[in-house]
Amino acid sequence: MRNLSLYVHMPFCKRKCPYCDFYSLTDFEDHRRYVDALLLQMEDYAMAASPFTVDTIYIGGGTPTVVSERLLYDLMDGIYRNFKVFLDAETTIEANPATVDLSSLKKYKKMGVNRISFGVQSLSDKELVTLGRLHTAQEAIKSYEMARKAGFDNVSVDLMYGVPGQTVKSFTDTLRRITELDPEHVSVYGLKIEPGTHFDEIKDTLEFPDEDTEFKMYESAIAMLRSRGYAQYEISNFAKPGKECRHNNVYWTLGEYLGIGPGAHSYFNGSRFSFKRDINAFIEAQEQPEADIDIIDENYRISPNERVGEYIMLSLRLTKGIDLREFTKQFGLDFEKMYGELLDAYVDGGFMTRLENGYAFTPKGMYVSNYILSDMLDFDSEIDRNIANGSDR
Amino acid sequence: MSYNRDNIRNFSIIAHIDHGKSTLADRLLENTGAVAKREMEEQLLDNMDLERERGITIKARAVNMLYDAPDGERYSLNLIDTPGHVDFNYEVSRSLNACEGALLVVDATQGIEAQTLANAYLAIDADLEIIPVINKIDLASAEIEKCRTEIEDIIGIPAEDCPAISAKTGLNIKDVLDKIVTEIPAPKGDPEAPLKSLIFDSYYDSYLGVVVYIRVFDGTVRSGDRIRLMSTGAEFDVVDVGVMTPFGLRSAGSLSAGEVGYLTASIKNVGDTRVGDTVTHAVGGVTEALPGFKKALPMVFSGIYPADGARYGDLRDALEKLQLNDAALTFEPETSVALGFGFRCGFLGLLHMEIIQQRLEREFNLDLITTAPSVIYKIDKRGGETVFIDNPSDYPSADEIEQSYEPVVRADIITPVDYVGNIMTLCQDRRGVFIDMKYLDQTRAELHYELPLNEIIYDFFDALKSRSKGYASLDYELKGYEPSKLVKLDILLNGQTVDALSFIVHEEKAYPRARKICEKLKENISRQLFEIPIQAAIGGKIIARETVKALRKDVLAKCYGGDITRKKKLLEKQKEGKKKMRKLGTVDVTPEAFMAVLKFDDE
Numbered sequence: 002m003r004n005l006s007l008y009v010h011m012p013f014c015k016r017k018c019p020y021c022d023f024y025s026l027t028d029f030e031d032h033r034r035y036v037d038a039l040l041l042q043m044e045d046y047a048m049a050a051s052p053f054t055v056d057t058i059y060i061g062g063g064t065p066t067v068v069s070e071r072l073l074y075d076l077m078d079g080i081y082r083n084f085k086v087f088l089d090a091e092t093t094i095e096a097n098p099a100t101v102d103l104s105s106l107k108k109y110k111k112m113g114v115n116r117i118s119f120g121v122q123s124l125s126d127k128e129l130v131t132l133g134r135l136h137t138a139q140e141a142i143k144s145y146e147m148a149r150k151a152g153f154d155n156v157s158v159d160l161m162y163g164v165p166g167q168t169v170k171s172f173t174d175t176l177r178r179i180t181e182l183d184p185e186h187v188s189v190y191g192l193k194i195e196p197g198t199h200f201d202e203i204k205d206t207l208e209f210p211d212e213d214t215e216f217k218m219y220e221s222a223i224a225m226l227r228s229r230g231y232a233q234y235e236i237s238n239f240a241k242p243g244k245e246c247r248h249n250n251v252y253w254t255l256g257e258y259l260g261i262g263p264g265a266h267s268y269f270n271g272s273r274f275s276f277k278r279d280i281n282a283f284i285e286a287q288e289q290p291e292a293d294i295d296i297i298d299e300n301y302r303i304s305p306n307e308r309v310g311e312y313i314m315l316s317l318r319l320t321k322g323i324d325l326r327e328f329t330k331q332f333g334l335d336f337e338k339m340y341g342e343l344l345d346a347y348v349d350g351g352f353m354t355r356l357e358n359g360y361a362f363t364p365k366g367m368y369v370s371n372y373i374l375s376d377m378l379d380f381d382s383e384i385d386r387n388i389a390n391g392s393d394r
Numbered sequence: 395m396s397y398n399r400d401n402i403r404n405f406s407i408i409a410h411i412d413h414g415k416s417t418l419a420d421r422l423l424e425n426t427g428a429v430a431k432r433e434m435e436e437q438l439l440d441n442m443d444l445e446r447e448r449g450i451t452i453k454a455r456a457v458n459m460l461y462d463a464p465d466g467e468r469y470s471l472n473l474i475d476t477p478g479h480v481d482f483n484y485e486v487s488r489s490l491n492a493c494e495g496a497l498l499v500v501d502a503t504q505g506i507e508a509q510t511l512a513n514a515y516l517a518i519d520a521d522l523e524i525i526p527v528i529n530k531i532d533l534a535s536a537e538i539e540k541c542r543t544e545i546e547d548i549i550g551i552p553a554e555d556c557p558a559i560s561a562k563t564g565l566n567i568k569d570v571l572d573k574i575v576t577e578i579p580a581p582k583g584d585p586e587a588p589l590k591s592l593i594f595d596s597y598y599d600s601y602l603g604v605v606v607y608i609r610v611f612d613g614t615v616r617s618g619d620r621i622r623l624m625s626t627g628a629e630f631d632v633v634d635v636g637v638m639t640p641f642g643l644r645s646a647g648s649l650s651a652g653e654v655g656y657l658t659a660s661i662k663n664v665g666d667t668r669v670g671d672t673v674t675h676a677v678g679g680v681t682e683a684l685p686g687f688k689k690a691l692p693m694v695f696s697g698i699y700p701a702d703g704a705r706y707g708d709l710r711d712a713l714e715k716l717q718l719n720d721a722a723l724t725f726e727p728e729t730s731v732a733l734g735f736g737f738r739c740g741f742l743g744l745l746h747m748e749i750i751q752q753r754l755e756r757e758f759n760l761d762l763i764t765t766a767p768s769v770i771y772k773i774d775k776r777g778g779e780t781v782f783i784d785n786p787s788d789y790p791s792a793d794e795i796e797q798s799y800e801p802v803v804r805a806d807i808i809t810p811v812d813y814v815g816n817i818m819t820l821c822q823d824r825r826g827v828f829i830d831m832k833y834l835d836q837t838r839a840e841l842h843y844e845l846p847l848n849e850i851i852y853d854f855f856d857a858l859k860s861r862s863k864g865y866a867s868l869d870y871e872l873k874g875y876e877p878s879k880l881v882k883l884d885i886l887l888n889g890q891t892v893d894a895l896s897f898i899v900h901e902e903k904a905y906p907r908a909r910k911i912c913e914k915l916k917e918n919i920s921r922q923l924f925e926i927p928i929q930a931a932i933g934g935k936i937i938a939r940e941t942v943k944a945l946r947k948d949v950l951a952k953c954y955g956g957d958i959t960r961k962k963k964l965l966e967k968q969k970e971g972k973k974k975m976r977k978l979g980t981v982d983v984t985p986e987a988f989m990a991v992l993k994f995d996d997e
Contacts, residue, residue: 008955023955061955191951212921216946237951252956266956273959299959311958314965350923369923372948375968 005053006251007080009039010262011065012280015100019133019199020192024264024278025063034284036072040079041287042261047083049269050259054085057248058092060114066096070108077112091247093118093157097134098141106151117148118157118188124175128164133199145182155244157186162218164192165207172218173225180229185244189222190237191215216368223364236318236367253315255308263296274300309334310378317370322361334384336360340377347373399652400580401467404609406474406489408514409499410507414529417561418499418570419473423640425567426459426471456595456607456654458637463575471574472654474594476513484688485595487516488670491686492594492609492654495523495578497570498545502528502536502558505544507867511808514549525573526553532560548834583651588680589613589621589673591649596667598718602633604661605643607654608673611684614650615657620676624683628666629676630659665721690722692740693801693872694747694767694851695784697728697894698754699736701761701974701985706735712758713737716750723750728785732894732978733763738785744851763976763985766897769847772799772875786896789882792933799875800900801847804829807858808840809866816861817841824849825900844873848898883908885915886929887981895991908938911991918987921945926981
């Protein structure tokens, strides 16, 4: 029996945040028509997914909670009808504070959602304004407490650092107050300027904390969260024991997932593919299958080489890192032989630690992981099996 | 079809950049009917794109046109174009020597500029009849009378009835043609005398071999003749002779005294056909060459490396091709620890260097890394040996040197008086020795300085322009070698000397320049995994230091809803970027960083 994860994209927001480059619209009204299209897409997937059992479901966005409970119910219903789903599947919904109330939260709970991820970002009202968020710190706390009241026992909070005007102090204040709320899971993301966003246009007018300050923020997040019982398990993710996000772990361990909706990505049967970021095309393609509308953006098979590269890239996001035996078992290659001298240099430089039977980034290494990975990996060229399979010749 | 010598006129056009030389040439061609307007490429004489872009003429070209004058006679006019930059002074003087007259084009809105003046003096030295032409009179700001006065006062030639024209609109072009016919003397010479002709240009053609542009002074050269090039003694059999028309070469069978044209003789290398050399017959030729021949000597040297080491062969091919047409360009293989395999190239001057670099990049699609330009230093070593050094890597260590010498030039700078102060400061700053200053008129002054060549090869020209709002102009000639206190400055990255960044500098300048270069490198080297010390040293003694801090942040924090492709692409892009960098020991350096350290000017 193979496990499968589902990602459903809800590309709607009340307002577009100036830093965000996810596919999301503020002026698309006909949510019903969109959800119906999602259901049709699921029917399409149903046959191919029949040997699988769904272990995690993630309703992301956008802001899924701007869609009515009725439509979300239909969506969940559609999932259960089209896929085999484990009884204890991790089912997450993303929510923005002040887009939920006790009644809606209770309904999510009823329809099978058992994890909620709040985009809190900051508990400084000034920073929230800079980030273009439509809620205050107080409202975020209120929404969080309501989720508890509604019976959610697995709540995650997203926070952001590297925000214009943010200081190490204001960030650690936010962190402290969040840990006092005691969520099961915390994601801490560094703000990154994405091309085409509003922040990208006005970046010269914004005062970002410098590289060193950002690293201090990151280090203090790791230290502070650890002292309050949250272990870092991935570059940006922290959890109480047993509360790691199962869905995201699927991405990082090369598990299979199907993405549904415009802009959603899938990794299924050895291929990566995604839908175009175009809601109208997506809907029309579902409504008129005979019209043969092309809504596939990328679609390619992962070569064995590429898979090795992906495995290394994704495993090293995790604090548990690369397991040497697992690596050899999966690929018949010897990780240490492939990267011998480089690994020594990274360990000596304090970027990696040598584990009992593997390698992992230190926090310092994680924070420059792109630089290191772009030295290590080459997705295009053939791996020299003579060197890499461990036979000394 | 030879013309009666009395009906031949050989002339060139002297003008400052932008004063309308090429446009005037176009109009002359149009008006002589040699070329119809619609068939004409804009500015026909400038063949190279680069020239057109920079508005300058690099290599001389010549063209023949026929003009039916008001006196009822048909005249054969040979326009010999000249390059317009100080690096090519010698070529200019040879082109002028092929003429009897010159048009001196003056922009009615600008007046005489330094460069025009320098070329005008060359023309006067060559005994040419000078016809001033006041151009751009269609512009509202034209001051024709002021121009006439200037020409008379500054150059000392009558300008009362000189043509005032607009090359752009075609106004009064006939006046110019008539002046050419009436004022410029017909060439002298004896078609029956032994052959004596001057090479004023040449270019390589893959079918014809070298096409040599000549002016015949005495005698006649015919197809089939055996000729000798007097500077080398090399002999060739003439395949073809003829004239240059706007549409290409036209075979004529022979060229006689007074005429300008081309010859081909299956010559393989432009190095054999040096500008200024004399062509005569192998048998029964003259014994004495025309005066003034000089072999073009490179004065500025720099290492040129392909940014992608794999393209070394392409770079060599490209240099060989360029050299076919440019005997002044020299190159030999060179190896740098930092940059790998490349070439040590010699140039006439900075402009020449820049032109070659740009042509390599544009016409041959090469990405280059160029090291700091160097001049040739003369070193008396202990023990009596004298060596000439054009590459800092070969510079002897201090204890081997008895005395070092550096080349010094005589520089003439003409500038509006407002900027004299700025320019004197600049020249002092560049170790210049003030000789004298003359006022040309109320508004302009001419400054004479002796300047070390190594102070002007970096960015002196740019600095001069920026300190004079673009008005000052520079002309220089080599004076000779003078004793100097020179040191070799080494640059170390992460404790290792980067040979390609070493350069020779005057002792006094070593400290400020070392500091500057360290700062520049710091700005241009991106943060990497480890802290990178940048040091400048003289003979092992560190005199300046900067540090590039270690990279702290380079991470993709978020996983974008399972979009793994995006992350892979990001890493691939980063990998590509790194491939473009040069690994200097453990440090990755972009080609841009090498270029940035070549600019010293603060303003």
